[in-house]
Amino acid sequence: MNLKTTYGIPKRTGANINIFVFFQDDPSTIRRTLKKYGFAPGVADNYGFAGMKDEVLELISPDKKKDQCGILLGLGRKEKYTPDNARRAGGYFAGLAAKRLIKAAAVAAIPKPESSLGAFVEGVILGGYSFDKYKSKKRNILSLRLIIEEKYRKFRKEINKSVVLAESACFARDLVNTPANFLTPSSYAAQARTLARKYGIRTRIYSAREIQAMKMGALWGVAKGSEQPPRLITYSYNGGKRGEAPIVLVGKGVTFDTGGISLKPNASMVDMKNDMAGSATVISQMIVLGRLKPKINVVGIVPAVENMPSGRALKPSDIITASDGQTIEVLNTDAEGRLILADALCFAHKFKPKAIVDIATLTGAVMYALGHAAAGIIGTDDKLLKKLYEVGQKTAEKTWQLPLWDEYYEQIKSNMADMKNTGGRPAGTITASAFLSKFVGDIPWAHIDIAAMDNQEGSHPYQPKGATGFGTRLLAEFLLSQ
Numbered sequence: 001m002n003l004k005t006t007y008g009i010p011k012r013t014g015a016n017i018n019i020f021v022f023f024q025d026d027p028s029t030i031r032r033t034l035k036k037y038g039f040a041p042g043v044a045d046n047y048g049f050a051g052m053k054d055e056v057l058e059l060i061s062p063d064k065k066k067d068q069c070g071i072l073l074g075l076g077r078k079e080k081y082t083p084d085n086a087r088r089a090g091g092y093f094a095g096l097a098a099k100r101l102i103k104a105a106a107v108a109a110i111p112k113p114e115s116s117l118g119a120f121v122e123g124v125i126l127g128g129y130s131f132d133k134y135k136s137k138k139r140n141i142l143s144l145r146l147i148i149e150e151k152y153r154k155f156r157k158e159i160n161k162s163v164v165l166a167e168s169a170c171f172a173r174d175l176v177n178t179p180a181n182f183l184t185p186s187s188y189a190a191q192a193r194t195l196a197r198k199y200g201i202r203t204r205i206y207s208a209r210e211i212q213a214m215k216m217g218a219l220w221g222v223a224k225g226s227e228q229p230p231r232l233i234t235y236s237y238n239g240g241k242r243g244e245a246p247i248v249l250v251g252k253g254v255t256f257d258t259g260g261i262s263l264k265p266n267a268s269m270v271d272m273k274n275d276m277a278g279s280a281t282v283i284s285q286m287i288v289l290g291r292l293k294p295k296i297n298v299v300g301i302v303p304a305v306e307n308m309p310s311g312r313a314l315k316p317s318d319i320i321t322a323s324d325g326q327t328i329e330v331l332n333t334d335a336e337g338r339l340i341l342a343d344a345l346c347f348a349h350k351f352k353p354k355a356i357v358d359i360a361t362l363t364g365a366v367m368y369a370l371g372h373a374a375a376g377i378i379g380t381d382d383k384l385l386k387k388l389y390e391v392g393q394k395t396a397e398k399t400w401q402l403p404l405w406d407e408y409y410e411q412i413k414s415n416m417a418d419m420k421n422t423g424g425r426p427a428g429t430i431t432a433s434a435f436l437s438k439f440v441g442d443i444p445w446a447h448i449d450i451a452a453m454d455n456q457e458g459s460h461p462y463q464p465k466g467a468t469g470f471g472t473r474l475l476a477e478f479l480l481s482q
Ligand code: BES
Pocket: 257, 259, 275, 332, 334, 335, 336, 337, 361, 362, 363, 364, 365, 421, 422, 423, 424, 428, 451, 452
């Protein structure tokens, strides 16, 4: 969707669609507000609209002078309010806008504007997203002018931030939705470079040869089975003081995960174009950084590979050496994410980071741990984990911590090498993290497993089917909170 926000008095800007967002437990406000806008004050009641969470009512005003439409959206009970209720309302509005081809509408009333207006706008953009690049007949791209009433102008900075976050998430969705025949490691790197140039962010992209020269045996091990050469994509954004330690973001960029020689069955393979979703959240931070220009230093690192079976592919039981010299017995070539992340984490050390956050569609097991309600998060630094919990609540891209106790390291001990790349079925998400932690050292670190969050299969007010962009707004709020 193409959203333009302006501020003004709707009557003068010509919009005859007014959006009203209401709490459930406040009938007098509903009556008073509707009356002010020329509706019969009891009309919401008459149609049974109470302002419940996810409730929607469309009204036509009987006003003879000017056709007026009101769209009423519910926020639920005041005491149970979270900004996500407003985000959801925004999503429902986007659905209506698409259905009715609404071109302009005004936000007339919304309670708790300090936290709900931005969230509402996010919901509109996220809910209005569609991906039809590969349809021969394009749907109309929604073009919507959202007029925000003058009285809310003081929240414009917050609203602008929301626009940027939501548009970045849509950019990440585009990357994730793009199938692997169009998004290869090299085309991905080219896109990342184009994006960086747009915002004056420095990139350095390493070729297959350079990856081998840097002795990244784990990353290369995964990459070498594919006809598509790998890339190590890096960017650095310097908004902070010179020499100030950066936050390093690392994202898993497997453009397609067949499992390799440990081939996945087809039913588990079909969604594996999404296996670069973690990296998409890292790449899309360039939009956040470039547009909001926070005074911090950030480095993004994306190992981009395709995991394929072939005569040159890794075989189960092969032993490979990561760039820090640690050896890995590869018992399952489908546990490839941790291998490419191992070398990316080693590489992160070069930047002397203040903290490392990696994000990855790493384990199917995280779905058994947390379902589709939250990403699993594991790390070594309580302050960092707490912050990522808080921004998770704020963005409704929730994170929930799993433990990283000594017991789990037993599962990845190898007789043949320093470690093995699988710990078996128990606590699969944790043993994957235990593996990653071996490449982190003492730097404060958190790992976010989004394998159950990257794709929306059901119906959701602001997540159309397909890539969710999950993690983009989370990381953005995290960076902006530094
Ligand atoms: N990309 C997958 C994880 C995944 C599974 C993401 C389902 C999204 C949905 C990852 O590379 C993988 O295959 N992990 C294995 C690890 C196992 C072999 C130790 C898994 O989870 O089964």
